[in-house]
Amino acid sequence: MNSSKLMSLATVALMMVSCSTSSNTTAPSELSSSEQSSSQSSSSTIQSRQDTVFVDYKGTAPMATYFRISDGKKTQVALDAWDLAISTTNGAIISNAGLYGTNVRVFKTAESDLAVDQTSLTDSVTQFSDSLTNPFDAETSRSSVYLIKDAAGTFYKVIFASIDPIAHTYSIEFTTGLAGTTTTTINGDLAVDMDRAYLDLSQGKDVSALIPKKDEWDILFTRALEFSMGPQGIGATSAILMNSETGADAAIVAQPFDSVTSAFGVDFVSGADAIGSKWYLSNYDMVNHISTVTVPVQTFVVRTHDLQEAKLQLLTFYGPESQSFYTVFRSGMLQ
Numbered sequence: 040m041n042s043s044k045l046m047s048l049a050t051v052a053l054m055m056v057s058c059s060t061s062s063n064t065t066a067p068s069e070l071s072s073s074e075q076s077s078s079q080s081s082s083s084t085i086q087s088r089q090d091t092v093f094v095d096y097k098g099t100a101p102m103a104t105y106f107r108i109s110d111g112k113k114t115q116v117a118l119d120a121w122d123l124a125i126s127t128t129n130g131a132i133i134s135n136a137g138l139y140g141t142n143v144r145v146f147k148t149a150e151s152d153l154a155v156d157q158t159s160l161t162d163s164v165t166q167f168s169d170s171l172t173n174p175f176d177a178e179t180s181r182s183s184v185y186l187i188k189d190a191a192g193t194f195y196k197v198i199f200a201s202i203d204p205i206a207h208t209y210s211i212e213f214t215t216g217l218a219g220t221t222t223t224t225i226n227g228d229l230a231v232d233m234d235r236a237y238l239d240l241s242q243g244k245d246v247s248a249l250i251p252k253k254d255e256w257d258i259l260f261t262r263a264l265e266f267s268m269g270p271q272g273i274g275a276t277s278a279i280l281m282n283s284e285t286g287a288d289a290a291i292v293a294q295p296f297d298s299v300t301s302a303f304g305v306d307f308v309s310g311a312d313a314i315g316s317k318w319y320l321s322n323y324d325m326v327n328h329i330s331t332v333t334v335p336v337q338t339f340v341v342r343t344h345d346l347q348e349a350k351l352q353l354l355t356f357y358g359p360e361s362q363s364f365y366t367v368f369r370s371g372m373l374q
Contacts, residue, residue, distance in 0.1 A: 087296070087350070087371030094118075094277065094364040096262040105256035108341065108349040108370045114251045118262060119190040121246055123197070124235040125209050128284065130202040133235075135190070140263040140275070144188040151182045153196050157217040164188045186217060187240065195219075195240050204229055213240060234284035253285050257343040258314070258351070260366065276316035277332075277356070277364040285344040289313040289351075296338045302348040302373055305340045314339055318353045332356040332363075340373070348373040 088111050092104045096118070105114040119141045124133050135143040146164040148157060164186045187195040194217045201210040207229040212222050227236050227245040232252045239246045263278035281287045288307040292299060307313070318339070323330045339351040351370045358365025 087369050089367065089369050092260045092364075092366045092368070093358065093362065094260055094262055094366075095362065096275075096277070097363050101262060103259060103261040105251045106258050106260065106370075107255055108257050108343055108351070109347070109372055111370075112255060114255065116249050120239065120249050121237040122187065122189050122240045123211075123238045125202060125229060125238075126204070126235050126284070127207070127229040127231060127233050128204060130204045130209075130229075132199065132202075134187070136264050140261065140278075141190040142264065143190060146186040148184045148186060150184045151198070153184060153198055153212060153214055153222060154220055155184070157184070157186055157196055160186060161194070161217060164194065187213075189240060191241065193241060197240070200224075202229075207231065209236060211238065213243075215240075234282065253282065254344055257282050257287055257341060257349070260364070262364065263312075263316075277319065278312065278316050279314040279318055279353075280311045281313045281341075282344045283309065283311040283313070286346055287342055287344050289339050289341045291317065292338050292340050294338055295336075296350060296352040296369055299338050299340065299350045300373060302340045302342070307340075307342055314351075319356050341370075 090106075090111060090113070092106070092113070093102075094104065095101050101118045102115045103118050105116070106112070119135070122135050122143050124135070125131070126133075133139065134145050135141045136145070144164045146160060148160065150157070183198070185197045187197050189195070193215065195213050195215055196217060196219060197211060197213040199209070199211050201208070203209070208227070209229055210224065210226045212224050214220060214222055223243045225238060225243060225245060227238075227247070229236050230247065232254070233247055233250065234253055235247075235250075236245060237247045237250050238244070259280040259282070261278055261280060263276045263280070281289055286309075288309045290305050290307045290313070292305060318337070319332050319334050321330060321332055334353055334356050337352070339353075341349045341351050343349055349370060349372045352368060354367040354369065356366065357363065
């Protein structure tokens, strides 16, 4: 075979290789905004994303936002979507006040009969409850009548007829109004994939379907209420709560966000308020009587709902139009 034929065959072979390589190579897919952020802000081993949450507690429709760090999943729920909640693990009851914060008030009576008129106790419905110290106590008989005032100002008489975490069921009875005589019953499940069963008294139904399941969130951005200067004085906080029913917790570490690559040696703080309102500082101008908020530069190491480790940094409190609790934040899973 002469040299010209060899060169011709080599050329054809080269063209075939080139065509094959071209046909097997696809253009990179377009990244979503969060993926772009993740790519641009990642170190050599730890990827992070930047996102925004707007609770809008001064607006007409304040929202709570549940966030899962591993994939950036966000679920928004109206702050006043529920009034009472029952733990699926131990039957403990909380109201949407205290750490959860929509001004639901609770008063425990000495009565066990829903039919009894309780209007004389209208002014007594001033006690607030939270997930740590709530007025429902740890009753086993569930025989007391509780007076509830919801965020809209509607009163109810409530009795917890049955709560059984083993059978995963519950039943409550209530009347609307402190003089009410017509009884409504809500029967529901204490589903094991939920942290609690959530009830809306105004609708007379279980609204748990609105709330993410245990494995769908790690932290909750919400507006919380807490005791301050006695039961009559209530202080509000812009809180970041942990999915503590799953063992999620957090701790502040004295390292820049980008430098945190491990949770080794971190002393985690347990409880829903492991972060709470520790992410910002309140400043009050005594002369002009103006309150402002600043966000210090700090990093939180987080143990997620599935006991993986992650990091979190809060960057802002105010939005571009001075909105309150408009939070830009960074997060990322640790190796």
